[in-house]
Amino acid sequence: MNIKQANELSIIGFLGKLGIKPSKISGDSYFYHSPYRKENTPSFKVSASKNLWVDFGDDNYGGKVLDLVMKLKPGLSVSDALHYIEDITGNSFSFHPQVSMEKEQEPKITIRSVKAIGSNPALMDYLLHRKVSAETASRFCMEVYYSIGDKKYFGIGNKNENGWAIRNAYWKGSSAQGISYYLGEGNILHMFEGIFDLLSFYERNKKEVESDDFLVLNSLSNMDAAKKILAEFPRVYLYLDNDIQGKAWTKRLLKDFSQCTDQSGNYLGHKDLNDYHRRSKSTGMRR
Secondary structure, X not given: OOHHHHHHOOHHHXXXXXXXXXXXXXXXXXXXXXXXXXXXXXXXXXXXXXXXXXXXXXXXXXXXXXXXXXXXXXXXXXHHHHHHHHHHHOOOOOOOOOOOOOOOOOOOEEEEEEEOOOOOHHHHHHHHHOOOOHHHXXXXXXXXXXXXXXXXXXXXXXXXXXXXXXXXXXXXXEOOOOOXXXXXXXXXXXXXXXXXXXXXHHHHHHHHHXXXXXXXXXXXXXXXXXXXXXOOOOEEEEEOOOOHHHHHHHHHXXXXXXXXXXXHHHHOOOOOHHHHHHHOOOOOOOO
């Protein structure tokens, strides 16, 4: 079994093989008590159609089956984790995501209004928790007020090419998928996986990088669109997550684009740049 085959396996099916059942099913979403930490309220969500998991109680960490196994068995190497998955699944690749057509579709996200950063105390507290100033957030984001079905919510949103990527302390999602591209002078591009990685980087380096270009993937599934942009730059700095998929994509981009430089060594030992930023007392990053 290789990484691609492992990540094509249904997360719901894999959890079932481990004897872990959902506490609640709502349309496309399966909610569990986190399988790798103790909690009283289920905050581990799996999207059946996207075959992705996210643990809202673990700072929105998530991913595919292999990412989950690395959380369940943190001492395993990637090779050992793949063997573990084979042992659990019986070397069967047959249980891919199966979403019943009879199931209720996940409600659409409707944007109700958009406001400048600073008017919502709860969102200001969220930014403070992520160690990002209102000034920096205002450079790239807005307060987004939205509905899912008949329920109303709000979050920090960054505009992408097709809609909004939105997140708050309890949820992250999008009204439509797409990359977020912030134009500069066209000489240097900094590419990030998520918006809070960019905000963390800018918080630490704003004086040195004000004229640079920035690109946020919002999802690794948007990589094809990002490649078209990074191909136009003489210098590209990569700040992808220190997880299996982030490292795999970094390796691939370094091979395909000679102008790319990996910056993930600056936050080695942390899952992403924001995690490093929140836990670090130093400022600035070397390039």
